[in-house]
């Protein structure tokens with residue numbers, strides 16, 4: 001039996017096998033497996049894990065093409081940053097976009113609550 005036929009048969013028995021796994025099993029390249037399936041009118045992208053992605057933060061493999069970030073923790077790191085309260089140095093978690101927006105609008109000092117806000121204002125005066 002030719003390799004493409006073997007791949008086809010195997011793929012039918014194991015529909016959730018990835019291109020990478022098939023390639024490894026038959027010692028061929030991923031594009032080769034892809035082409036084989038395409039030639040047989042099987043949509044290669046119907047593979048669940050056909051094209052792994054890598055987390056933008058920790059480089060962990062993500063088995064979902066549309067996801068950029070692997071976990072909630074990484075998502076937090078991606079979107080949030082830690083700054084310190086100007087008065088008491090309490091860490092403040094802030095959306096990066098919000099932070100840069102505020103800095104862009106002239107804000108230089110950040111406070112973790114109202115009390116520190118008032119203290120900080122008094123100090124300034």
Ligand SMILES: [Zn+2]
Nearest residue numbers: 055058070074
């Ligand atoms: Zn991650």
Ligand SMILES: [Zn+2]
Nearest residue numbers: 085088112116
């Ligand atoms: Zn504070």
